[in-house]
Amino acid sequence: MTNFTATELLQKQAAGDLTAEAITTSFLARITQHDPHIHAFLAVTDPTEQARAVDAKRRRGDALGRLAGIPVAVKDVLCTRGQRTTCGSKILRDFVAPYDAHVITRLKEADAILIGKTNCDEFAMGSSTENSAYQVTRNPWDLERTPGGSSGGSAAAVAACFTPLALGSDTGGSIRQPASLCGIAGMKPSYGRVSRYGLIAYGSSLDQVGPFAHDVRDAALLLEVIAGHDPRDSTSVDLPVLQYAKVVDTPINQMTIGVPKEFFLPSPSGRGAGGEGAGLDAEVEKSVREALNIYESLGATIKEISLPHTPHAVAVYYLVATxxxxSNLARYDGVHFGHRAAAFNGLIDMVKKSRGEGFGAEVKRRIMLGTYALSSGYIDAYYLKALKVRRLIRQDFDRAFADCDVIMGPTAPTAAFKIGEKTADPLAMYLSDIYTISANLAGIPGISIPCGFTKAGLPIGLQILGAPFTEEKLLRTARMYERETEWHQRRPVL
Amino acid sequence: MSLSADEVRQVADLARLEISDADLEPMARQLSAILDYINQLQKVNTDGVEPLAHALELHDVFREDVTGHSLSVEEALANAPARKNDFYRVPPVFGE
Incomplete structure (x- = not known):
């Protein structure tokens, strides 16, 4: 039963073949059996009561939400009222959220079953989930490898069939890259499409919440539930939410697909000092090219394009995000919530010690880099320079979307890498997000879907990018490919 | 671009972040390597380009000035590391 998609589980409940309670019990049993090897969850809630309430509603003939009886796992950067919300950080070890994030309220209104909180890199800073203060999540396709990150727990939970759906957050690729490495669908909506209320902030001009699922139909359904205007997030746009799930099976006719040549360079970073760049792996390139051939066979026109400022996206990101x-992480001061040092000498020392003890190495590095980039004498050369190049990156996309419906390329330069492989070199880790980061800087939507496997049996992801607020077109485009292929039906053997 | 341990200490003070003496050198080395990489931006011609701080160039989003739901005092203080009555408790500010 745990192999089913959310759409299938909804159909089986409607037909009377399954109850929400039976579904919940199956997924919980699978988590109990296998999560000790995967470490996807930081907390598993017993949702039997929630499930029984859904079953009772169904028996009474009451109106049911769009996700009635469907388990959803939630990245532990989203506030869930009355539950610990840690961001994978020691500094929030005992933090109990006093309110629900907007997307959590939406899930509850949709009668979804909240099954647990998933592991992530501390404050979503990382690309492998190794920066969690609590545990290292394993890739269900190969336990020696990372699931990617920062939403690695959510991606691994769906790939391992611990839940059919999960939520993540994506600041520089943190949904799409782990989706790619775990062989599932993962989508970052346009900036402003989903409310960030209750999403604990990392890079506020970049952060978006988005869905993980086995296939594009399920991703469309989950996005439809969480998207839409929320007055509590002033950057949430007041645009109508389309019925993504209803239209996802309608193909796009006479589509033009832009393929940026910069996404296929052997060493896309142009990286200088510090070691080898993260070049595009040959097996990844082959699978992505084959996916483009399938689109061509479906009537699409493939057009080589240029996004000339792509090689600078990682550099811009590590100034803007940090x-x-x-600024965002200045709130962890040992006063209002979070860890306070036991011994200190005065107020300033209390703040410094509390932060020094509570934050991990990568979070400290990024706070330091961001503080430096904003400090007097450096702000023009670093932060403002980065914002100018950010506009050039956005203009690259605006020009491309004048001629193309969507842009396609690899999601990540390689398949899943080994645990420990990149932890000693922060820059090498940063470069695993080279293809995903520019979408956050430009605010555009992107989705990763499985498009093949390496010879070693590791999943490969195809990234599809769209103009702002074209989620519908993106989902329909992704679904066209999915209908022609079977990659999304594969499940790892645990 | 190379940051000294002293510069790292100064930035850590600005960030109110305690970094142990043993961690200063590695932090200086890592930040220097990242800054070397980031310095590629200096080669990009940005003459006449306006900074883009935000993908949605929104300004001044207003709402009606009416009272809405907010956290109770108990809820707001529930996660405080130290409190006294209805207040957050902090070490003495004066006399440092």
Whole structure:
């Protein structure tokens, strides 16, 4: 039963073949059996009562929500009222959220079953989930490898069939890259499409919440539930939410697909000092090219394009995101919530010691980098320079979408890498997000779907990017490919 | 671009972040390597380009000035590391 998609589980409940309680019990049993090897969850809730309430509603003939009886796992950066919400950080070890994030309220209104909180890199800073203060999540396809990150727990939970759906957050690729490495669908909506209320902030101009699922139909359904205007997030746009799930099976006719040549360079970073760049792996390139051939066979026109400022996206991101993080994370001061040092000498020392003890190495590095980039004498050369190049990156996309419906390429330069492989070199880790980061800087939506496997049996992801607020077109485009292929039906053997 | 341990200490003070003496050198080395990489931006011609701080160039989002739901005092203080009555408790500020 745990192999089913959410759409299938909804159909089986409607037909009377399954109850929400039976579904919940099956997924919980699978988590109990296998999560000790995967470490996807930081907390598993017993949702039997929630499930029984859904079954009772169904028996009474009451109106049911769109996700009635469907388990959803939630990245532990989203506030869930009355539950610990840690961001994978020691500094929030005992933090109990006093309110629900907007997306959590939406899930509850949709009668979804909240099955647990998933592991992530501390404050979503990382690309492998190794920066969690609590545990290292394993890739269900190969336990020696990472699931990617920062939403690695959510991606691994769906790939391992611990839940059919999960939520993540994506600041520089943290949904799409782990989706790619775990062989599932993962989508970052346009900036402003989903409310960030109750999403604990990392880089506020970049962060978006989005869905993980086995296939595009399920991702469309979950996005439809969480998207839409929320006055509590002033950057949430007041645009109508389309019926993504209803239209996802309608193909796009006479589509033009832009393929940026910069996404296929052997060493896309142009990286200088510090070691080898993260070049595009040959097996990944082959699978992505084959996916493009399938689109061509479906009537699409493939057009080589250029996004000339792509090689600078990682550099821009590590100034913009860290500058915003240095400001956002100033709230962890040992006063209002979070860890306070036991011994200190005065107020300033209390703040410094509490932060020094509570934050892990990568979070400290990013706070330091952001503080430096914003400090007097450096702000023009670093932060403002980065914002100017950010506009050039956005203009690259605006020009491309004048001629193309969507842009396609690899989601990540390689398949899943080994645990420990990149932890000693922060820059090497940063470069695993080279293809995903520019979408966050430009605010555009992107989705990763499985498009093949390496010879070693590791999943490969195809990334599809769209113009702002074209989620519908993106989902329909992704679904066209999915209908022609079977990659999304594969499940790892645990 | 190379940051000294002293510069790292100064930035850590600005960030109110305690970094142990043993961690200063590695932090200086890692930040220097990242800054070397980031310095590629200096080669990009940005003459006449306006900074883009936000993908949605929204300004001044207003709401009606009416009282809405907010956390109770108990809820707001529930996660405080130290409290006294209805207040957050902090070490003495004066006399440092």
């Amino acid at each position: 500058a915003e993080a240095s």
